Amino acid sequence: MALKERRDVERPDSRVRGRDPRAADALAAFKRLAGVDGAGARERDVNELRSSGRCRVRAARNDGRRGGGRRVCAGRTGFVRVRGFVTRLSTCTRSAGRWSGAEAVFRSMAEKSLVSWNAILMGFGMHGRGEQALRLFDEMLGAGIAEPDAVTYLAVLCGCNHAGLVDDGLRVFKSMKVAPNVKHYGTIVDLLGRAGRLCEAHEVITSMPSGIEPDAVLWQTLLGACKTHSHIELAELASNKLRDMGSNGDGDYVLLSNVYAAKERWSDVDRVRDEMVRNDVRKTPGFSYTEIEGVAHKFLNGDKGHERWEAIYRKLDEIGSRIKGLGYVPDVSNVLHDIGEEEKENALYHHSEKLAIAFGLISTKDCAPIHVIKNLRICGDCHTVAKFISKAYNRVIVVRDRARFHQFEGGECSCGDYW
């Protein structure tokens, strides 16, 4: 079912007041910095940002769902003003990724605190602007004004990771002047894993210093890389670790199953599926939001609960035929293998982010950018489709998924297809 709602949605970060279009991005930037995600920032950094606000973002205290780090979310406790750099940075990035503008704003600041350095670095990092992040980081070190902290390093590593700058990332990691935490290690595992350097990625996990325990995310990262690069042995090892840790996510099983399927080991595929049934594994539902005139619209995969669902599905059909004419071929490799090709295509066509984008197309003016937030990582096929749509319909589409921002424009994505 779809929910049409005004702010009262179950995920606090979606309760962004929608009328000020800058609010969502400011909030996202703020959260990234404040949380990253919860570990790096200190209270005074958060306060510094918070007290310098102009853009109005509703904020509330930690809602306890993530424990530890202070959460910023829209609640009913009143407005907190978040102004200045974060806002202007967000405005710049929001308007078609004008990074040169964001940097100009940063350069115009009379005093650049560690927080502002971190904000711009994190902005570059999250948008996959690894080269710019590195350049600015070198400048920061050279200027000797602010000492990098854990957040700074994470931002730079994040940029290297999303831009595929493996050697640079490793160099920065080795040069760290503060003790790396599990998030830094996670980024390095991801960096190596994406590049297919799976044994090294595994080695990073096993050689972490005592006191830092590899968490489920690290093993899931390795498992994801094993799926991409079809490495059965390490996939099995990672999935055993996850099982030992009590992680019972459907994504882990699907990844392992797909590793076997890629090698046509069907009996293993069946075994994994039986295990899922035995362990009562439920699928984490994927959902996406888009915001139209201040109202957040939520879509689940295959959703037909929205009041305009028929128009949305008609639009999806139109999109399908239009982009197939431009050369789009559905990528069904992430769908469980044991359904027919047509069903796979249909399952793909109705992913929540596609529904949200289609709804955005029919509900906004020509050439207005479409913004979507997805709770999971965007899948390969939706990524391809979004690229085609950006070209076929001449729209900028920004998707913030669990890991990063993707900005689709003119048939390309800002991530350069590396995510």
Ligand SMILES: [Zn+2]
């Ligand atoms: Zn998808």
Ligand SMILES: [Zn+2]
């Ligand atoms: Zn992308």
